[in-house]
Amino acid sequence: MSTITPAAAQSTPSGPTALNTGSPRRSIGKFGGKSRMDPTRNNTAAGIAAWLLALLFATPVLWMILTSFHSETDAATNPPSIAANLTLDAYKEFFGASSGVSPWPPMINSATASILSTVLVLVLAIPAAYALSIRPVKKWTDVMFFFLSTKMMPVVAAILPLYLFARTVGALDNIWFLILMYTSMNLPIAVWMMRSFLAEVPEEMLEAAQIDGAGLLLTLRKIVAPVAMPGIAATALICFIFSWNELLLARVLTGVVAGTAPVFLTGFVSGQGLFLAKVCAAAVVISLPVLFAGFAAQDKLVQGLSLGAVK
Amino acid sequence: MTTATARISRPGHHAATPSRSARSRERALAWARRAPLLPALIFLIIVTQLPFVVTLIISFLNWNSLSPDKTAFAGLENYVTVLTDPDLRQAIFTTILLTVSVVLFSLLIGLGLALLLDKKFIGRGLARTLLIAPFLVVPVAAALIWKHALLNPTYGLINGILTWVWSLFGSGTAPQLDLLSQAPLMAVIVSLVWQWTPFMMLILLAGLQSRPMDTVEAAQMDGATRWGIFRHLTLPHLRQYLELGGLLGAIYIVQNFDSVFTLTAGGLGTANLPYAIYQTFYFANEYGLASAAGVVVVIGTIIVATFALRTVFSLFKKEAAR
Numbered sequence: 001m002s003t004i005t006p007a008a009a010q011s012t013p014s015g016p017t018a019l020n021t022g023s024p025r026r027s028i029g030k031f032g033g034k035s036r037m038d039p040t041r042n043n044t045a046a047g048i049a050a051w052l053l054a055l056l057f058a059t060p061v062l063w064m065i066l067t068s069f070h071s072e073t074d075a076a077t078n079p080p081s082i083a084a085n086l087t088l089d090a091y092k093e094f095f096g097a098s099s100g101v102s103p104w105p106p107m108i109n110s111a112t113a114s115i116l117s118t119v120l121v122l123v124l125a126i127p128a129a130y131a132l133s134i135r136p137v138k139k140w141t142d143v144m145f146f147f148l149s150t151k152m153m154p155v156v157a158a159i160l161p162l163y164l165f166a167r168t169v170g171a172l173d174n175i176w177f178l179i180l181m182y183t184s185m186n187l188p189i190a191v192w193m194m195r196s197f198l199a200e201v202p203e204e205m206l207e208a209a210q211i212d213g214a215g216l217l218l219t220l221r222k223i224v225a226p227v228a229m230p231g232i233a234a235t236a237l238i239c240f241i242f243s244w245n246e247l248l249l250a251r252v253l254t255g256v257v258a259g260t261a262p263v264f265l266t267g268f269v270s271g272q273g274l275f276l277a278k279v280c281a282a283a284v285v286i287s288l289p290v291l292f293a294g295f296a297a298q299d300k301l302v303q304g305l306s307l308g309a310v311k
Numbered sequence: 312m313t314t315a316t317a318r319i320s321r322p323g324h325h326a327a328t329p330s331r332s333a334r335s336r337e338r339a340l341a342w343a344r345r346a347p348l349l350p351a352l353i354f355l356i357i358v359t360q361l362p363f364v365v366t367l368i369i370s371f372l373n374w375n376s377l378s379p380d381k382t383a384f385a386g387l388e389n390y391v392t393v394l395t396d397p398d399l400r401q402a403i404f405t406t407i408l409l410t411v412s413v414v415l416f417s418l419l420i421g422l423g424l425a426l427l428l429d430k431k432f433i434g435r436g437l438a439r440t441l442l443i444a445p446f447l448v449v450p451v452a453a454a455l456i457w458k459h460a461l462l463n464p465t466y467g468l469i470n471g472i473l474t475w476v477w478s479l480f481g482s483g484t485a486p487q488l489d490l491l492s493q494a495p496l497m498a499v500i501v502s503l504v505w506q507w508t509p510f511m512m513l514i515l516l517a518g519l520q521s522r523p524m525d526t527v528e529a530a531q532m533d534g535a536t537r538w539g540i541f542r543h544l545t546l547p548h549l550r551q552y553l554e555l556g557g558l559l560g561a562i563y564i565v566q567n568f569d570s571v572f573t574l575t576a577g578g579l580g581t582a583n584l585p586y587a588i589y590q591t592f593y594f595a596n597e598y599g600l601a602s603a604a605g606v607v608v609v610i611g612t613i614i615v616a617t618f619a620l621r622t623v624f625s626l627f628k629k630e631a632a633r
Binding site for chain 2: 043044046047049050051053054055057058059060061063064067075076077078079080124125127128130131132135136137138143146147149150151152153154155156157158159160161162163164165180181183184187188191241244245247248251252261262265266268269275276279280282283284286287290291294295298301302303305306307309310311
């Protein structure tokens, strides 16, 4: 029905009155409903405008990718050499072809910190979200807002004591300390996201399971997990992205041994000679995990980033 | 069910005993409900609240780690310095200017993009994906690209395009921008707006698509103009999404460190409070002063957060009432 309605509405401007009496509102599709308000020519104009802006916004990314495949001399020209020959030299340089400095240790550190902190976040956040949605504690909304308020405290307001503590116990430049920091950084948002995903588990199904005498583990596996899994995956991906991107904590708390990819990137620009293609290659390689994670979570990205407030 | 069995199993007992044990069982049940929550809560309190209490204490000390023997109680001295020192005052001002302008511009552009993407056109999915891309570049990498590949005065893309366009019209003297040294804060703002617009767009697009279409149709039937529908139906509906996007964005942008650090290294009046605090404790070793500045940021954030919480709460209430 949703496919018919807009077309009918467009061809007969006086039609909707007659149509609306019969058709339930809910059947009007998300997009079908919209296109009926705008004649086609307007959509073309909107499409052109949207495409121009999309290209404008994507230009820095596309330019970064293109430049990373150029030679250093072609990368630094004015006007730009768009059609210059493509080469993998910048990537070879990034992986230490002439400097001998390998980017792998910081990238492995970043992967370790991001993955392990995400696992820790899930281990802590899933039970917490369970106690805030499926079997909620009293005053669970207060608890939710406590979690959120910890996220609102800027990292800079706590970083000095953390730094002093790490220095005292010898945890500076230790990846495990960073993992704990990233866990605390992402935990509040993860609890919020996860609660919104767990709240989508239909209550009737939970009640039915209880009546049938299903135990906690069985209920979690057969009823909660199938509904909440995409949400849990999206939460994990978003936490991964935030950890992977983090600079301030990594910069202050790590050094040579446990330095992460963003820290490596800030020290990458030597300022000597031409380095533009190399920087672009580095930016591309280090952004790849985030791009993959982001596109994998695309469907749930909005709900996650808005802490579950927007569906 | 458990209470029933308990009552049956000891029928001869004094009336008070089962009720007491029922109460303790109730308490045990409440704790069983709370138990899954506790690891996360305790962890967060230790890792985030405790350090802040220490920051609060240090903020009242005169403590420079280079001369540790001079450490002493300083009262409000550090706070006075934060509010009177020209550099730190500049940092407060920069933080406000940076946050407000980035949030405002990215919201406005994000709204425009969301309105466009709300319409049906060829390749909409791909256009949406391209628009999300800026948000999925590592912030440090994005800042490096802006600094070297786009804004560099000699070979950056922006000046390159200016040269190219001018040469198309046969002119050899294209105007050349040097944002990084002439308007460095503008450079930071532009790069951050670029990065945050997709975030705003996504939230506003979700808002637009949750709009009840029947009222819009009714208004159309009544002959409402396009602008009238936008002004009186769409905008009021979007209001809470605008607030949510703006305030979530503000919370993140107040804390921004990456862009300032990478693009300008805090030079030429671009140091915001996070960067200034980093400098104060990491390089100047002024622990007391840095802590006081940190507390000032928290107070500022609390003011913003009060509004943020109210907005999140209004959206949240609807859902909690399910």
